[in-house]
Amino acid sequence: xxxxxxxxxxxxxxxxxxxxxxxxxxxxxxxxxxxxxxxxxxxxxxxxxxxxxxxxxxxxxxxxxxxxxxxxxxxxxxxxxxxxxxxxxxxxxxxxxxxxxxxxxxxxxxxxxxxxxxxxxxxxxxxxxxxxxxxxxxxxxxxxxxxxxxxxxxxxxxxxxxxxxxxxxxxxxxxxxxxxxxxxxxxxxxxxxxxxxxxxxxxxxxxxxxxxxxxxxxxxxxxxxxxxxxxxxxxxxxxxxxxxxxxxxxxxxxxxxxxxxxxxxxxxxxxxxxxxxxxxxxxxxxxxxxxxxxxxxxxxxxxxxxxxxxxxxxxxxxxxxxxxxxxxxxxxxxxxxxxxxxxxxxxxxxxxxxxxxxxxxxxxxxxxxxxxxxxxxxxxxxxxxxxxxxxxxxxxxxxxxxxxxxxxxxxxxxxxxxxxxxxxxxxxxxxxxxxxxxxxxxxxxxxxxxxxxxxxxxxxxx
Numbered sequence: 001x002x003x004x005x006x007x008x009x010x011x012x013x014x015x016x017x018x019x020x021x022x023x024x025x026x027x028x029x030x031x032x033x034x035x036x037x038x039x040x041x042x043x044x045x046x047x048x049x050x051x052x053x054x055x056x057x058x059x060x061x062x063x064x065x066x067x068x069x070x071x072x073x074x075x076x077x078x079x080x081x082x083x084x085x086x087x088x089x090x091x092x093x094x095x096x097x098x099x100x101x102x103x104x105x106x107x108x109x110x111x112x113x114x115x116x117x118x119x120x121x122x123x124x125x126x127x128x129x130x131x132x133x134x135x136x137x138x139x140x141x142x143x144x145x146x147x148x149x150x151x152x153x154x155x156x157x158x159x160x161x162x163x164x165x166x167x168x169x170x171x172x173x174x175x176x177x178x179x180x181x182x183x184x185x186x187x188x189x190x191x192x193x194x195x196x197x198x199x200x201x202x203x204x205x206x207x208x209x210x211x212x213x214x215x216x217x218x219x220x221x222x223x224x225x226x227x228x229x230x231x232x233x234x235x236x237x238x239x240x241x242x243x244x245x246x247x248x249x250x251x252x253x254x255x256x257x258x259x260x261x262x263x264x265x266x267x268x269x270x271x272x273x274x275x276x277x278x279x280x281x282x283x284x285x286x287x288x289x290x291x292x293x294x295x296x297x298x299x300x301x302x303x304x305x306x307x308x309x310x311x312x313x314x315x316x317x318x319x320x321x322x323x324x325x326x327x328x329x330x331x332x333x334x335x336x337x338x339x340x341x342x343x344x345x346x347x348x349x350x351x352x353x354x355x356x357x358x359x360x361x362x363x364x365x366x367x368x369x370x371x372x373x374x375x376x377x378x379x380x381x382x383x384x385x386x387x388x389x390x391x392x393x394x395x396x397x398x399x400x401x402x403x404x405x406x407x408x409x410x411x412x413x414x415x416x417x418x419x420x421x422x423x424x425x426x427x428x429x430x431x432x433x434x435x436x437x438x439x440x441x442x443x444x445x446x447x448x449x450x451x452x453x454x455x456x457x458x459x460x461x462x
Contacts, residue, residue, distance in 0.1 A: 006072040007065070014061050018054070231407035234358045238367040240409070241360055244343040245270055246307045248280055248330065252288035253300045263288040268363025270403065271332060271344045272411045272424065278337055278344055279329035279427055280305055281414060283401035287318070287328060291451040294444040301438050303330060307340040319429035323380050324422045325450040326400070327414055347425055348410040357412050358405045359384070359398055370398065372421065381420045381461060382413070420461055
């Protein structure tokens with residue numbers, strides 16, 4: 001609290017005391033005297049005595065105020081740091097000075113403000129105590145930091161000692177490195193000499209390896225050429241066929257007069273590929289479908305492929321090839337081939353290299369070597385020469401659906417009748433049936449269209 005504010009408060013208290021004191025009651029009682037004659041004009045009256053008393057009281061108050069001012073001067077030195085927090089009281093002092101004439105009416109308000117100032121002083125003492133506690137905490141923390149600094153100083157000294165040790169080790173390592181460099185230079189000279197000798201040996205070895213490689217390449221080419229030009233024995237081809245044939249089973253259902261009519265068929269065949277896709281090759285007569293007169297639509301047609309003990313793998317589609325309407329194939333994906341575990345036969349790249357082929361009858365019932373001739377009018381077919389048929393196993397005659405293998409072990413084609421073999425060199429479909437529910441695919445129209453294509457072929461091919 002500053003000095004000016006204390007002076008203002010003292011002035012206010014003094015004026016309040018003067019205004020509220022009943023001086024007539026404070027004056028001591030005097031014994032009544034008999035009336036005296038009227039005094040002269042300049043004699044002292046009762047009011048003049050009252051004024052004199054008030055002046056004396058004011059003088060005492062001034063003395064008291066001077067003493068208080070001396071005490072406040074001593075106190076203000078200890079509270080100077082709080083002067084900023086009491087700026088609002090300075091504003092109140094100026095307001096009180098402006099409204100001093102209405103002292104009686106503002107007395108209560110000033111008393112309340114005085115109480116608030118006292119509370120603020122109390123809060124200031126609490127803040128001072130809190131600051132002292134914070135100061136103690138800071139001192140404690142500073143002591144801890146001092147201890148940590150001492151520990152760090154100790155660690156730094158130890159690290160400096162380690163650095164000095166490492167410096168010595170580095171110097172020793174540099175000396176060893178110098179020795180190693182000198183040794184390496186010596187060894188480098190020796191290595192260069194040995195490398196020159198090795199290069200000479202390597203050049204000689206390379207020349208020898210090139211000569212051996214050329215001989216090996218020529219040997220491989222000769223081996224491949226010999227293999228391609230050497231016909232495979234019919235017995236070997238037939239044995240290979242028996243080990244890799246798969247069974248295609250078909251089930252077809254259509255509405256009949258007395259209820260659903262079911263037709264089932266099964267045929268043994270092989271998997272063939274053109275290098276892009278894999279198919280199971282069949283004759284249309286190996287399926288329940290027929291290219292004869294069809295007056296009804298099939299409702300459901302299903303098929304699956306099996307081999308040995310492998311689980312049946314379902315077929316999704318049935319393609320009728322463009323090369324002949326009687327040749328049908330079932331697409332097979334690589335996963336199904338892996339599940340069946342059979343060999344895939346490639347189509348013959350040079351189907352006419354040998355004048356003879358191996359014909360397998362009835363999916364493996366018999367086989368034999370047969371000669372064939374090209375037909376200039378029908379380049380997609382070859383005619384089997386039945387007159388010189390060499391029957392090696394079984395008693396049979398060539399018939400439709402028999403498979404024909406070239407003497408190189410590749411697929412040549414499939415017999416479309418007893419005389420002609422369709423050379424299978426592509427799998428371009430003309431018509432397709434999606435197996436399963438086929439009631440909406442109008443199978444009668446599709447088969448009749450294929451039958452029309454068959455009838456359009458030359459008579460010898462029908």
